[in-house]
Amino acid sequence: MACDLARLPNLSETTLLEQLQCRFHQNQIYTYVADILVAVNPYSKLDLYSPSTSSDYTSIPGLASRDPHIFALADKAYQSLKRTGKRQCFLISGESGAGKTESTKLVLQHILRVSRHKRPWIQDIVTQVNPILEALGNARTVMNHNSSRFGKYIQLFCEPDGVVTGLHVSHYILERSRIVMRNEGDFNFHIFYYLFAGLPRAELLKLLLVNPTNHRYLKDTPGVEQYLISGTPAVLFEEFVLALGDIGFTDEEVSKMWRVLAAVLHIGDIMFAEDGEQERCTVRTPTVLNTVCMLLNVSEAVLTSALTSVISITRGETIQKHFSLQKCESTRDGLAKTLYGRLFDWVVHKVNTLCSEHGDNTPANSPKNR
DSSP: OOOGGGGSSOOOHHHHHHHHHHHTTTTOOEETTTTTTEEOOOOOOOOOSSSHHHHTSSOOOOGGGGGHHHHHHHHHHHHHHHHHHHOOOOOOOTTSSHHHHHHHHHHHHHHHHHHSSSSSSSSHHHHHHHHHHHHHEEEOOOOOTTEEEEEEEEEEEETTTEEEOOOOOOOOOOOOOGGGGOOTOOOOHHHHHHHHHHHHHHHHHTOOOOGGGGGGGTTOOOOOHHHTTSSHHHHHHHHHHHHHHHHOOOHHHHHOOOHHHHHHHTTTOOOEEEEEETTTESOHHHHHHHHHHHHHHOOOHHHHHHHEEEEEETTTEEEEEEEEEEHHHHHHHHHHHHHHHHHHHHHHHHHHHHHHHSSSGSSSSSSGGO
């Protein structure tokens, strides 16, 4: 079996797939095609990423000197950075479930292990970023139980001698539509199920949350109750909360996060009724509306007006146009998606602020500098 398919005398799609299959059956999930690393997800845990393995792939003379491994590519980039002083870049792509999220974590894992840190806790801080981003930006799908529903660009900041000084995350195209609509068999974002599984009952009651199937944005998903009682979301919720604390989120900030997440769920339960006589829609679930207002600390009158009408001022005259039932429902769902998106933006910005050693570590196009 060839370790580098670029060295084959005849490389075609057929031979490439045959070689990958042969290597996969031998638990060789990594294969080179020149400087490209092809990874085939085994969907099982393999003993390939221990600290001793990371040491074996540290300061290697070249890719051909070891079996193909993601640590080898990570080490090559890191050593090139130290030798040339030029920026290095990884492009990790693939279908849903291919292993992009795990591969990203493994690259960071190796670089942080072999690099020296100006501050000894930088490795722990950077490592804690993943549970936070995955809880808020990943979801269970039919194909993948931890599918990233957003694109991200992660930057590690290093000094010329390789000392890691910080991290910055830029995110793109968060799948906000998942809040209100999903493919059959897919779940909403992880964090909603973590809340119900891990938050103490007294805290849930303060947020007026009882059962996920009571909420329109979470019900009608097969397997939700079995997933909650499996214990997995409770464990992941604990990891999420610990990561928030280790990164530097305050108890007050975490509490406000719970309120916003609960408000998103309750917003989805606001229903409207058409008033044919006055040609307008009214809220027919005032109790739910009151809950949302309480959680977000907004006026019922203001929120009702925003959901059912639009006000414009033309030549000093105020004109209120009332929405149709369909428009009210669309506005409600739009509010939920926007609120979740803004929460995600804030969390990523907060993570960047806490992970950066200096203010100039933050790129000019980050939320901090907008």
